[in-house]
Amino acid sequence: MAVCDSAAAIPLRDVLQVLADLRGETDVVVTNQGSSRVWPLLTRHPLDLHFNPSTMGGCVPLALGIVLSQPQRQVLALSGDGSLLMNLGCLVSVVAAGARGLTVILLDNNCYDITGGQNTAASSLNVDFAELARAAGFPAVAALDGRTSWQEELTGLMQQPGPRFGWIRVEPALREDLQTRQEPMADQLQRLRTHLNGRPPGPAEPEIGGSRKP
């Protein structure tokens, strides 16, 4: 089992509540894995997407796509450490794309929480995710845990020009929180598209060209 630094880790619910309070009315929030189960217990918003079922490591690229398509918005991507480790290159892709409106929040519980708390490859290595983000070119980076004035620092991070990266040491989710029943993905996507674009999804899109059978 992974050994998280219990003295420094912040309860996940506390971090998510602060983020929910900081979130602007037109901001999009993409959750993933553990956060997708806990966030809906704290707040609900039509611009929330709980990316589950997902592909591991897909949260940041999906959020990147949203912010590139709607650059007037702020988009918050909540990723776990296990997920981000599967796709570290996405940090470079975010910077390369110039996604100024994107904030990546790494909720680092130092384990694979969903599958029972097993170690990740990084669990015993003290990987400095903030340095990884800086090296990738993120202009705004914060490393936060319970020993810091993390609420104020998180607020400060969100006010800087992006893309932003916040590495936060969190406790694993409460087991009962992970049992949260989620809104079906199809319903989520329809709601999100409607609120992002001001129109219904899919079938309302105009057809293009002539359809020629090969």
Place this chain on the structure above:
Amino acid sequence: MQIFTGDQIAAELTALGITDVIWIPDTDMGRWESALESEKGLSLLRVCREGEAWPLAAGLMLGGRRPLVMMQTTGLYESGDALRNVVYDLNMPVAALIGARNWLTPHSTDTARRFAEPILDAWQLDWRLIACPDDRPLLRSHLTQCRNEHRAGFILLAE
């Protein structure tokens, strides 16, 4: 033989209304880079690993854009779960152009060539092969048809 020049592919994508190309190029597609970059109304997005491409495309589509994913067969294999999630869990009608490595190399024993069709079929994707210049119209017709019928559309481009 290269079936599309850079200018030809850029024109086709413009005609399809593609707004963003998400890619990791191979040798053949790489020759299109300057044409794609200079095409007005087309944004070229570079990812580090093919598994990023599919959720990135999904995010763009959610926000109202029309992306096309470009990668080689090897990248398709690598990114299979991300593709599965976007096409089947998220029901996103993504469009993709997949470079079929060594397709035009007679007697190639490249396993990337051998598995191209079985893998596309295994993922139950609606795909067409463009194997010679005469097949070029398939790009526009197939991707148009798939989009209008709200399903993912794939082109396998012989290289």
